[in-house]
Amino acid sequence: MKPKTLIIGSSGKTGSRILSKLKQAGYPVQLGSRKAEPSFDWENPENWEETLQGIDQVYISFQPDLAVPSSLKAIQSLVQVCQKNKVKRLVLLSGRGEPEAKVCEQVVQNSGLEWTILRSSWFLQNFSEGMFLEPILEGKVLFPKVAAKEPFVDLDDLSELAFASLVTDKHKNKLYELTGPELVSFKDVFNTIAEVTNQSIEFEELPLDDYLLTLKEFGLPEDVLWLIDYLFRTVLDGRNESVVSDLELALGRKPKDFQTYAKETAKSGIWKMPERVS
Template sequence: MNQNATHPEPAPVLVIGAAGKTGRLVADLLERRGRPVRRASRSSATRFDWTERATWAPALAGAGAVYISYQPDLIVPEATDDIAELVRLADLAGVARTVLLAGRGEPEAHEAGRIVHAGRADSTVLSCAWFDQNFSEGGFAPEIAEGSLTLPVGEVGEPFVDTRDIAEVAVAALLDETRQGVNPHAGQTYELTGPRLLTFAGAVAEIGAARGQQVAFTAVGAQEYRELLAGFGVPRAEVDLLSSLFGTLFDGRNARVSGDVARILGRPPTDFGTYANAVFGQAVA
């Protein structure tokens, strides 16, 4: 045997949405594992825009696996058609693995997962609870910084999940193999949640405790919420999306905790309090 023979470098993992909350973490973890990564977004060297299908095939060319984060959300009407076309192009490109980031309780997300599982690649769907990081990096952050949060949701529990846990599970789904070279996550849909249920009011209270300054939570009706968003200049499309999400998902359908994070990672999921203390505790003067 030639002791100097070199193994070919594995095909890159295409990370769609590499500038997003989970995508950048997935890309960073893959690089720390020594895997070649192709970061794709509207502004990256590998350009990928969900509104411009001409950018999809060039991004997929030569990729061995793909992490799919859809924007703005799988609940929008065009999402399932877009996912179906992406899967078709991924099959043509010979992609071996696909991992789809999805929400829980959305019929559209369920259909997108079905489409991904119907492709030729080994597929995994990550059906996720609402992110912890929505309070610090997303649309809630500006109001939280002012000491309040106003939402059209009442006393419904949500098992908020940390994006770092999602990223670790995603990387496992992209890279894990058994001793026989089999992908143990192929065909699986995982529900990724935190370890406990927490209302939005409860989450805001824990953020206030972490930063040493009370954060007030106010529950409002759906129409009042729309009017508040419009008054702050939020674009109509975003108002419609947020109203649809809150109007659909907080009827109790997602008020349950899953053990999938612990089962896949071999450790408990990150608690919301740990996240709040790490992020908002630093803000104490």
Template sequence: MRVILIHMADTTNDQRPVLVLCGTGTTGSRVAKILDDRGVSLRIGSRSGTPPFDWQDQSTWAPALDNVKSVYVVYYPDLVFAGAVEAVRSFADLAVACGVRRLVLLSGRGEEQAERAERELRASGAEWTIVRSSFFSQNFSEKFFLASIRGGTFAFTATDVPEPFVDADDIAEVVVAALTDDKHIGRLYEVTGPRLLTFPDAIAAIERASGQAITYQPVSLEQFAAALDGEGVPGDYVAALSEVASVVLDGRNAYVTDGVRQALGREPRDFQEFARDTAATGVWAR
């Protein structure tokens, strides 16, 4: 049985900081920047933060939560990893016991374990918002796929499966809205881009925008996993990325939603805009 100790706080003019977990990551850094630009008191939750926060070290959780009013909850490395659901449950319970009012969770579409984590967070007793996201456009420019695109050959498994790639800037704006406006309490926003593209479509858009030749190379799941292993990717990461490629990208998410419009009152950013603006930074240049 869960016993939640709630510390009641004055909700008027609450100047306590917002804790942004994974505050140096793809969405966390964007959320932190928007909040900082608005003059919102802020605390970055990372191993290099002050105080430090580490999902794998529960002794760091309470100091990071001290005197915090709300938290952007991003589980690292990903909610598909073993132990993620239990960690989110324990963190949410501790946050409420520490007097945190609001939790905003970044979740994933079509992921059974992510949905379990959502249920645990909702059961914590906090004010909650769920932002259930599709595949980030920025995965092509900031992390997983950048090296292969720069190398001129993109090898992946989900050749024919369309995905409504969502811009991380849109996610960040939805999260900030949920952290700062009571009207988003108790809402689940499933956020996508405005249209479906296959991975070859996305690579073609990047090729046009960047002027760089990129070959799309379809591979089997086994070849994909072997390539990751050959690049020195840790085994648990290989397993998680393989699960995304084989389960999440099996067609179950091949539809667009209006989550961005529901939360922000505007349409989401198109992948072509992302490709154009990102190419202008030179990140894909060789």
């Protein structure tokens, strides 16, 4: 019988892709989000037992990020409930360059269950489905650390590997550090998006503290500001400015490069700026 997977974050950027792959291949799935029935909420461990009834394996994307101080206790508690419910396999989405995430990875690796760790670089889809889409559509990007380079990962590649980790034994008990095939600076990202969409994107670099202050004035809550500060100050301090071959070896093909993603995404129309009345 095909194993049943709980996808935590099933309506998110990675979870939705894994969900459609599992469904297409005829695997039973259980949605994992606050809106699912039964609901799964990282803030509310009381009903995790109910959600995990009859579940054989779990794809774990934590919210908001394994770097936050509450993540360790949450992952420990989830692993305990999984052990109690005889879950067989865990696939954990983790963040590259985050020491706090490594501690959570170890909890999964030492769980006694089968595991795969996907320790990912920043997603390309942050620019088309995540926090950087809105400024792109407004045609005005304020950004700190524009010269920082990141080996962005495409989420169709990541979810292909997550799917294979759930439905085959090929990736059992393996930790993959996921990068795309090249380093790209944020400045190049925004310039390329302007080029492939034939739209102008005004671009202003500002110091990180000023950027955080601007976001605070826009009303972003303290915990979100803390995480943005952490991601820019810690993860983008140069530690991730390298490409590794794990994803290519695991997929058996080259991961998607930035130009291909940018051209495909431009064609989809996601970056088309709304008409402005002047």
